[in-house]
Amino acid sequence: MTRLRDPAHRVSPRARTLWYVEAVLEALVVMVVGVVGAVLVVPDPWRWALAAAVVVVSATVALVVPQWRYQVHRWEVSDTAVYTQRGWWARERRIAPMSRVQTVDFAQGPMARIFGLATVTVTTASAAGPLQIEGLDQAVAIRLVDDLTLKADLDAGDAT
Amino acid sequence: MTIGPTAHTTQAGPTGQPDWERLDPRMLLVHPIIEVGKFLPVLIGLLVAGGASGTGPWALLGVGVPVALGVVRYLTTTWRIHDDRVELRRGLLQRHNLSTPVDRVRTVDLTAPPVHRVLGLAKVVIGTGSVTSEADERLELDALPREQAAGLRTRLLHSRGAGAEHPDAGYAAPVIAPEVVVTRFSVRWLWYSPFSGTVLVAVGAVLAAVGQLAELVEIRISEEDFALVDARLVAAVAVAGLVVALLLGVVGYLVTNGGFLLSRQGAAWHVRRGLVTRRETSIDVARLAGVSIAEPAVLRWVRGRRVRAIVTGLGSDQSSSAVLLPPAPASTARQVAAAVLDTPEPATGTLTPHGPAARTRRFTRALLGGLPFAAAPVVVVLLTEATPRLLVLSALVVVLCLLLAIDRSRALGHAHLAGHVVMRSGSLARSRDALADRHVIGWNHRATWFQRRAGLVSVSATTAGGRGSIQVDDMPVPAACALAVAATPGLIDQFLLDPAEEGP
Known part of the structure; x- marks a missing residue:
């Protein structure tokens, strides 16, 4: 199975x-x-x-x-795709190909800043919801944003 | 500067740059007529005031201001296509310079309200899929001569392909491809108009009103003989209301969809419709991600269907631009879907049902949803002196819920047919959606704790248009993975759990 x-x-x-x-x-x-x-x-x-x-x-x-x-919140970035999982009662897994990534957003609320955490949001051209990774370690998040920006840039096209 | 049907090709100025073009001078007529319409209350007020104190310069002002506004609008609005960009300048005090690359153009809509139609003009709205929908920021040319508008549309929608093949040709000479008609309005379609959503709403309102009336009558008059008369009166009102609603539905359908024509010209689909205001929508073939065949319960009952295009960059708020077929016979809908998708299979092929676990969930959910409504009469009968006959209501609710569950579980299905992801779900608002593989830009798998226990997952295939995704509830997990593997090879394979690696 x-x-x-x-x-x-x-x-x-x-x-x-x-x-x-x-x-x-x-x-x-x-x-x-x-x-x-x-x-x-x-x-x-x-x-x-x-x-x-x-x-x-x-x-x-x-x-x-x-x-x-x-327990539920997890994430993974390969060379060709982004894969996130979030939620608790309802678990939502989202997969987007790297070639369709449009924007990568790094956000930090006041509470998150105190804890040294950050949220990375990856959007595609779809209105059906971005891929969000909450509660990342700040340093990890910054590295992830750089990594994603680099990988997404390599793919040509307008990502729609 | 030339204005008119001959102005299809860009008039190059001495510098080699195309001149700024004005709108059609006939708009000098249209704008004052519309402005006078807007100013009508003011005008009437002015006339009355003028009548009281003798006609003065005030009345003149009332007519002069709209005309002046029209002239100013005409003089300050110019547009051109230059350097692969559509540019529009307008406004006197608040200047707007709008500009968009030609290859971002996704739709070109031509609209001709009655005044425009009489004068042979058409309003051009250029859609770029931008999220700003403010009127000030829309690329709207109001208006051009009908032929020039059509020429501009051809140029905008076809230039990308032509430009790629002949980089030197530019936008000067678009090849006018022959127009192939797929389907056109037929009087038989009017039969389906009472079964579309708008009429249902009207009928619902009428029924509610009748219900209110009946209640009032019942409260006020208790004698038996009066009750008979009232029943007939109520029935008459109900029938009259129904007839009015039906007529409104048919007339509304005719006004919106009269003269409907779906055709393909080169690399674009054209939809033309409207009896009074003629509206022409064009969808670039490359942006057509899929179709959504709506088969709501009432329409399905009379074998009718509606078809809508899923267009990249065109959100659900602009969904009227994506209509491919108004309520019409199912066979026509299948034919339209087959033509638009270039294969009949997504519309006609058999779908894989979602199995017993999904069916069980449909039943539990429908019955749980109906529980409060079924329980209410029981509680009322138990706690008050009400007649036990009220319990019939409970039984009715349960039966309705069961029927809904049966219909919903029958609807559930998915398939991968001829390069399209196909999903079908819903009962009262059932729709069968087909999305081309190359337009799938991601997958969302959502499962609650109950769904995980049942081995099911709700799947969305995301795309850059329409509502952002097509979705279906309660797919068995292996089927969901297989669908994603088939439609987007190499994407989710890396995240799959190999059965061999799986622990005990």
Whole structure:
């Protein structure tokens, strides 16, 4: 049975830490809003049950999702193609031939900068979604961008 | 400077550079008419005010400003083709200099609204696939004489091939290829117009209105004898509404698609349609990535189809430029697809179904989606005094969901036919999409945890036009890999897991 294997490289382990920080912050916001909302709006017998449910679910999500995401996020660049994998519950693998690469984008948010991480986005002429590699080590990302730019340049044509 | 049918070839000035050309002087007539139309409320106001205080210079201003605007527009708009670029200059205060390389031109649309048509003019919109759709930045020549517009179109769409073969020939002498007609409007097509989407929306609105009416009537009048009369009234309103919707649908279809003509001329496809405003779209053959044959449930029921082109650089927001066939008989659709793709197989060949796991998923998803609607009447019956007859609604929902699931699982299919990736999915909005191999610019494989457990994956073959990809749900993983290997050899092979290497 033929199937695709995982791309070769994991993203930086610090990405997992960053995702944990973000997930915990998000979960805290959801908890505060959910609990306050439940206490104010919902009638008595259900009130505390709902508040507890909000806390349990968002805490679980914050604990599970970053690790899961780190397990899934992978990338690989060969001489002829770019291959990325991301997501957690839904896993999306994207493959684009090097000859169709149009732009290579290096991006760094404020949080990512603190952690020394970067996102590399490779676009093709398709509107159906670019290939994105999140949580790369900054140095690796810079090398990757150079590598991609060089390889994509070698192929002539307008990449459509 | 010559203007007119003879101006096909670029008039070289003394310096060897082509002169800037103006639009057709007849636009001096068109613009004031349109501007007066825009100014009509103001004009009426001015006339009324003038009538009250005696006609003064104000009324003159009301007529003069639009005419002046038209003259200014005519005088400030010039264009030329120079140095392999289309250049357009326009605007008096806010000058715009637009310029695009000729080889970036993807579509050339000719539009002739009624006023233009009467005067023998056509508006030329040059599409480059740029994402900016602001009116200011569009390459639009409004307007040229009909023949010159057609000549310009030929030159823009054919020059690339000619230029490559004879680098010295430039753009001066495009060979006018004979026009081969593939299909033209037939009165029989009107039969399909009530089954297109617009009419469905109209019918839906009418039904909703009738429902509201019935509800009102039921609430206000409870006597039995009144109920009979009301039922007849409601039925009459419903029938009248339906007839109006049907008529609107047929007239709308006729106005949009009357005089439809699909033809091939040299390296371009031309689509001509419109009873009042004549619209001509041209698609460069090299940019035609594939076709999408739409067979929504209602249209399928009467054996009708719609065909749309997937054009590189033409996004879904410009999809009206990509119509290859309005709702028409399925046999015509197959014929159009075969002509456009140069092979009948992608439209007619058999597709590989996606197997039992995909079918199971269609059923679970349809039933889960219908669950709230099926459960609601049960809850109502259990919690309130409502009549148990409401449970019929639950049964109806379940039956509808099952029918939908059956139809959806039947639709699922894929194939690699004559150098095209073919995918079909959907029920109410089913479509069969074919994309030429060389236009596949990547693959997206998406699978949720449930799909991974079932060994299925949703596959998109990405391309540079249309909605960006053609896609199909729940392909068995080996089939998905085999399709990608067949369509884009050497791309995903390097990422495949060899069965021999696979662990226990």
